[in-house]
Amino acid sequence: MSTFIQKLRIVTLGTVHDLLDKAIDTNSPSALRQHVRDLESALDRMRNDAAVQAGQLRTMERELGDVQARAATEKAVIQKLLATNSGVKDELARLKATSVIQLESQAERLASQIETQRANSQAIDQAVLKLECKHQEVLYRLRELERLDRDTKAREQAAQSLRLAQAAMTNSADASAVDDIERKMLERNDVAHEKFDRAVASMQNAPAESANSAVDELLDSLRPKELKAAS
16 A cells, blocks of 8 residues: 555544544534534545545455466466476476466565555445444434524514513503493493484474474464354
């Protein structure tokens, strides 16, 4: 593994530990929102790093397979060369044996690097999993606080409305004042009824009196004079 990759791994995992260990105010929605953004940004980087590490592991395993296959092929050639008694073939077999030794040494180094790379890849995968769990935990807490904040504001608004309604009812009139107003209105209604009834009666009586007077005058004018004197 290159020194750069090793340093990158150390920096990446160090960032993860910092985020996991970071002290935040779990009762502050703004602090949690910022922490969620930090976690999501780190998760994007970590998932990319995890893919890179897994890809490198796959490359190294393929290279190891290629080296082992070449070593096996060279050994087969050596066996065929050693099956003859030719001195030239023996010399060629020695050259092939040297190549096999080099290939096997390379395979050992690759196998060791693969183990290290596998450990690195697993460490990055575990870090991603921890960050995802932390992200879900903080996100859940943030949603709970936001829900609580909405509920609090709604209840405060309802309480304020109730206080205003109570104040309006208290300032408008109490029970005795309402009764007094009702009594006065009933008195006015009685008076209005009486005035109305009298007005109606007056209109009904006026024509009758006028008609009776005219009748009396007509009868008086037609009455004989001797009767008028007797009356």
